[in-house]
Amino acid sequence: MVTWNNLDTLAAFSKLIQLKDCVNIARAMTGENGAARVKKYSAPMAAGLHFNYAAKQVNDDVLAVLAELAKETQAIDKYKELLSGAVINTGEKRLVLHQLARGQQCDAVIADGVDKREFYVSQQKKIAAFAKKVHAGEITNEAGEPYTTVVQIGIGGSDLGPRAIYLALENWARVHDTLKMEAKFISNVDPDDAAAVLQSVDIAHTLFIVVSKSGTTLETLTNETFVKNAIKNAGLEVSKHMLAVTSETSPLAKGADYMAAFFMDDYIGGRYSSSSAVGGAVLSLAFGPEVFADILDGAAETDKLSLNENILENAALLDALIGVYERNVQNYQCTAVLPYSQALSRFPAHLQQLDMESNGKSVNRRGEPIHYATGPVIFGEPGTNGQHSFYQLLHQGTDITPLQFIGFKNSQIGMDVTIQGSTSQQKLCANVVAQIVAFACGKDDSDNNKKFEGGRPSSIIIGDQLTPAALGALLAHFENKVMFQGFIWNLNSFDQEGVQLGKILAKRVLAHETDGALKEYSDLLDI
């Protein structure tokens, strides 16, 4: 039986606080000592990736206390409870089963009278069969013609994860001749979002997937109607162009307008739902079900590695622990995610939701206020773009921001050019390497304006190429990191009560049931 305690009551945390500033990164990363750290401070990940944390503010002493913290918080035991179907989401009194959607690491989970692994697999099979028929031209539009485009209508977790994954693998799929359909996304209730996407597609050859677990998401239902109108106005049949991904109990599940409905359930939160039908339908249609299966396999391999009690061989847990050290001992408020891969252009936006919505909380699992910092602000853009943008502040600003780099040895498309003795891919990799060392070691200069303090911690995840399996591994790495941090901070990482108040007030505004500031603002915006 695990016990849940606040971070500031733990013996290991008291020890950790004593280790504040005990590592001078600039000194540690200089010379042969630095070389030795790069070799030593590396943990294996799934799909051939590695998590290198040499430039983090750790040494063997810090790591030893982090191992104690992992043990004292029973991080692995809690993970096993989660995998086995415990009610980890205490706020909503729900199981947390997104890992089960991609593999079974522990006992079978029976809930609502069914084996949940079988349920998730059955939905995957249903989606795969449907996608294959669409690709084979067996399922067609009114005119008997094949579909060429798929549009996901969803917001938050029904948008950010699937969109980031689609963009990450679109070029890879093109090269590997497995881009079956182009995918687009409508998310915002701003009517210009749906209108612009509709103008960019050929509706007659498009499948729209309405994605809402509850079937009550304002933006998604509104955009569904928006799209249905457009389908009708084009003289087409809605039921030849619409699919639903929802829970079996939602109003959408019974909709007569859908060609097919694929199911998720209440045990997979939006931001964790890329592994469920939410990601499965659009990605299987876009890339084929085999590619989606490869993503899940990379994620499942990560889930398995995340069970390792040895923090030095458990990259997700180690990453989580170092993050807690940075947040609660070093008092850093933000984390920048910096993938040196244009394909990962929207991956930071996905992680922003994953992390900030999971751990941006001020009460513990029992609803008691806590008195230590929790989830950081997450932001980021791909390198090398970011170097020409906000890196100035990261290098010379007045606050320190820990950095999470991601880099791959090879590009996806493989089209490249050699200039001044190096390819673009080599230049890309040279830049990420250079940045790690520049941030860590800095540079002295007699002109203060050209001086770099250094001491700015970073880690890097390195892979051969951004493949479906590597992407699945990345996805699960960060999901599991966030989960472990929630355990350590004693949070419920799986609800999001902070989004409710805005919804309630927006309804009041639309019903014109306002007074005070709310009414004045409404007038200013002509509502």
Next chain:
Amino acid sequence: MVTWNNLDTLAAFSKLIQLKDCVNIARAMTGENGAARVKKYSAPMAAGLHFNYAAKQVNDDVLAVLAELAKETQAIDKYKELLSGAVINTGEKRLVLHQLARGQQCDAVIADGVDKREFYVSQQKKIAAFAKKVHAGEITNEAGEPYTTVVQIGIGGSDLGPRAIYLALENWARVHDTLKMEAKFISNVDPDDAAAVLQSVDIAHTLFIVVSKSGTTLETLTNETFVKNAIKNAGLEVSKHMLAVTSETSPLAKGADYMAAFFMDDYIGGRYSSSSAVGGAVLSLAFGPEVFADILDGAAETDKLSLNENILENAALLDALIGVYERNVQNYQCTAVLPYSQALSRFPAHLQQLDMESNGKSVNRRGEPIHYATGPVIFGEPGTNGQHSFYQLLHQGTDITPLQFIGFKNSQIGMDVTIQGSTSQQKLCANVVAQIVAFACGKDDSDNNKKFEGGRPSSIIIGDQLTPAALGALLAHFENKVMFQGFIWNLNSFDQEGVQLGKILAKRVLAHETDGALKEYSDLLDI
């Protein structure tokens, strides 16, 4: 003559510190008091926009001291010196003239023997004439066919601002029948960026603009060669497909491969260059020169309003002062930019560069280390998307993040749908209004998990519609805000020495002149 002093030496700043937490936003924004604040705390902006700061942590006492701070820092005098051609960029010993590219607010500026306003106008005219010929089919490709697409090759300021503006106005231009050419952008040295863009365009009908002030930017020169190879491989002539935007002294200025070259100069920094030929060429080709002129007019109107000594009528200065109060008195580290407009999807990324690269500094204008916080971390995504993502942390996280909302009464495309008695546009506006009040006032609840502390400050910029003039006004508002904050923090906001070290180390990696950690990392990435 102005004097430059550190913030922590100023009498007004000492007073301001005494006013920490003097406003309880939740209380101030509740009831009739809140309604009165919304009416009162509003400043006019250019192009019909308004800056409403009712939900900021200010009252008349704070505003009075902020006015003293503006006076003591001689913010307006410094702005006038900048406009008149003083060497405000002390690090690089340069004038700062981006405002002059869109209008002349003060004296004529003569530099390098020319009237700089005339120089900028001459380039605008040259671009306009060229664009009109392209649109009229007078300038054509090898086969005598018109160009349909323009691709900007640039990074940082040559990419983020122009790209954000293009995306902001693409749908508006389509509706107003002034989308002359589709625009795309290549920025990253990642070869997959250029390869993917090239695969998505018809090279035979595409104009590529190489944009680099110095003509030495690694990424841009590499991508130029990448594109030139593709043009040649398609059996086409490079000189029929390439333009340059650069300074007159750069190697690119003399390139024989360009159909035309348009010039900027050293007095406009990359992140401020959207108003110069950097934005002018691509936007005039995409939308027509009249639209670009409208953007500049909106910006110039802002520049004029920014001269007002009364902070209550000078939105950019007021926004800057409130930001300093939040950063240096309330100790908030980040600012989120949240436009309720899908068209502004990349505007936060532009502001991220503008702000973080300008004011992410730790030394003052004289190169002396300073001992107070400077530029914040800037991040953001469009609403309502962000509501379903990172707003959880903004509402209930352990740190407070000031918020900058932007909202418009009308959509751009005008295609809309009424559901449950309201349009999508009304729902969008209702949501931003609801969020301001939710963040400010919070909500009590017996369940701590459903409790909202409130007290989270925000401002909102409100407009009728996102037009070219409104966008120009927004652009200049934030440029001038950042400029004023640089004055108050006693920074040089116009250099970026923090980007240099990474470049130097990357060159060493590519030359294999590495040892220690740099060599080990290089080996890990197979460089």
